[in-house]
Amino acid sequence: MEKPSITEILERLAEVIESRKDADGGQSYVARLMARGEDAVLRKIGEEATETVMAAKDGDRLRIVGEMADLWFHCMIALAYYGLRPSDVLMELRRREGISGIDEKAARQNGIRIEAERGD
Numbered sequence: 001m002e003k004p005s006i007t008e009i010l011e012r013l014a015e016v017i018e019s020r021k022d023a024d025g026g027q028s029y030v031a032r033l034m035a036r037g038e039d040a041v042l043r044k045i046g047e048e049a050t051e052t053v054m055a056a057k058d059g060d061r062l063r064i065v066g067e068m069a070d071l072w073f074h075c076m077i078a079l080a081y082y083g084l085r086p087s088d089v090l091m092e093l094r095r096r097e098g099i100s101g102i103d104e105k106a107a108r109q110n111g112i113r114i115e116a117e118r119g120d
Helices: 006-020 029-035 038-058 061-081 086-096 101-109
Strands: none
Touching: 006 029, 006 061, 006 086, 029 038, 029 061, 038 061, 061 086
């Protein structure tokens, strides 16, 4: 049995989140969080990011993975809230591939979008 790709895993999870967006909030955490609105979704990302940082500061590798999974999950809820998919983020990462992080950040600050040179 072939191991699923990261993209497949993220897309399957996105489908689950999409299917639960409008579900009964008493039965679905995703539905309950989304029903509470944008601020609740964004606050939860901040909370999970803080917990991830704390786990990293403690150097607890298992906890880092668990907290990072929570952070990714809540970021995916935010993507769904805004009508976006993991593929949107993956395409942006692909666009940035091969671009210096320093150059990319400077370009964004100046309102410029730079593309990496590719041989593909």
